[in-house]
Amino acid sequence: MGKLNHTYLTEFILLGLSSDHQTQILLFVVFLIIYLITVFGNLLIILLIHVDSRLHTPMYFFLKILSFNDLCFSTTIVPKMLVHFLGVRKNISFAGCSVQMFFFLIMGCTESSLLAVMSYDRYIAVCKPLHYSTIMTHKVCVLLVVGSWTSGIFVSVVDTSFTLCLTYQGPNIINHYFCEPPALLKLASEQTYTAEMVIFAMGIIILLGPVSLILFSYWNIISTVVQIQSGEGRLKVFSTCSSHFIVVIFFYGSTIFTYMQPNSKKMNEKDKVISVFYSIVTSMMNPFIYSLRNKDVKGALKKVLKREIR
Numbered sequence: 001m002g003k004l005n006h007t008y009l010t011e012f013i014l015l016g017l018s019s020d021h022q023t024q025i026l027l028f029v030v031f032l033i034i035y036l037i038t039v040f041g042n043l044l045i046i047l048l049i050h051v052d053s054r055l056h057t058p059m060y061f062f063l064k065i066l067s068f069n070d071l072c073f074s075t076t077i078v079p080k081m082l083v084h085f086l087g088v089r090k091n092i093s094f095a096g097c098s099v100q101m102f103f104f105l106i107m108g109c110t111e112s113s114l115l116a117v118m119s120y121d122r123y124i125a126v127c128k129p130l131h132y133s134t135i136m137t138h139k140v141c142v143l144l145v146v147g148s149w150t151s152g153i154f155v156s157v158v159d160t161s162f163t164l165c166l167t168y169q170g171p172n173i174i175n176h177y178f179c180e181p182p183a184l185l186k187l188a189s190e191q192t193y194t195a196e197m198v199i200f201a202m203g204i205i206i207l208l209g210p211v212s213l214i215l216f217s218y219w220n221i222i223s224t225v226v227q228i229q230s231g232e233g234r235l236k237v238f239s240t241c242s243s244h245f246i247v248v249i250f251f252y253g254s255t256i257f258t259y260m261q262p263n264s265k266k267m268n269e270k271d272k273v274i275s276v277f278y279s280i281v282t283s284m285m286n287p288f289i290y291s292l293r294n295k296d297v298k299g300a301l302k303k304v305l306k307r308e309i310r
Contacts, residue, residue, distance in 0.1 A: 009168045012097050012187075014090045016081070016177045017272060028085035034284050035078040041287030042067040045297070052300035058136040059125070062118045063290055065145050069114060070283035073107035076100060077178045077279055084177070094168075097179040102160045104180060108255070108278065109206045110152030115248055116210030117144045122244060123217035127224045155202045162195040176272060178279070182258060203259040211252055218245065246289055247282065254278040 018024055045067040049055045080100065084090040092100070125132050163181045166188040176183035181199050185192045254277035290297065 009094055009172050011091050011093045011172065012179070012184075013173045014084060014092060014177060014179075015173060015175045016084055016090055017276075024085045028082055031078060031085070031280070032082055034280060035074060035082070038074045038078075038280075038284040038287075039071060041284065042071040044301075045287045045290070046071075048297060048300040048304060052303060055296060055300055058121055058141050059118070060296075061138075061141050062114065062121060062145070065148075066111070066114050066118070066286060069107055069110055070286050072103070073111060074280060074283040076103045076107060081177050092179065097184070098160065098164055101163070101179040101181065101184070102156055104178065104279070105156035105159050106149075106152045108152075109155040110148050111251065111282075112206050112210050112255070113148035113151045114145070115244070115251065116213045117148055118244055119214040119217040119248070120144075123220055126221045151206060155206045159199050159202055162198045166190055166192060166195060176275075180275070180279075182271075199259065203256075207252065207256055207259065211248075211256075214248055214252075244290075247286055250285065251278050251282045254282075 016024070017027055046064050049060045049064040049067075077100070080092065080096075121136060124135050128135065159181050163184055166185070167190050168184075168187055170189045171187055174183050174187065181195075185195060185199075188195075254274045257274055258271065258278070
């Protein structure tokens, strides 16, 4: 972090998703609704899993952690984004930008690891059902979650350090709606090759690593499901796993597109729209994908509502 003393910029200007005033008002309403749904949906999932003893299983334990992570993930970005939609000056201090980038990377990288952990949990449940309770003990589940958070913090520290170690003394306009390494690197006043290669390497570890585990898990799950004689049993397994797979496609597809391609000096509108999927939309979708397609969660919700009515 030694070069940080040579940084002359004290703030950045975020261009956001649009420069048109009317469009910004519309986007404010849209993203406010998305954020409120994200907060309500994820808090509801956390509450239901906490109060219903039938949901005290490894799968729902991971889902509760994922919901908490999504809540933090969205809160790192959206509130500041909403303020900028209504404000004339869309500025963020250098320190504020650094903090936002640091926590965004923690939540994003942790989410990547958690999705891989959840696929591993489904692999054990489907392919090794008789050994599930002995393999997925509470201690193992806690260690997997701690490992996910640790990997997220590690990658965030590395990416943030290499990004902020660069000198920023030229243009301070970021063509993005929040601070993340690919957008910030475009403003650096020196060569960014080393930082780009480090971020690319971290991307391989935190993105392609979990994706490989997920593909391995689902290949074995599909192979096992095909052998199930009962059509009802086969449908149940597919229903449980398809929810997770939808999230995986949305999250990894958009993230890999952003972090596993060569960095250019321009960020176009397509890049910003794609980043909306992994930074905002996925966090909103998770509660709906996991709850609306899950009888246990819907049953827990009905139970809570009946208790409140009484």
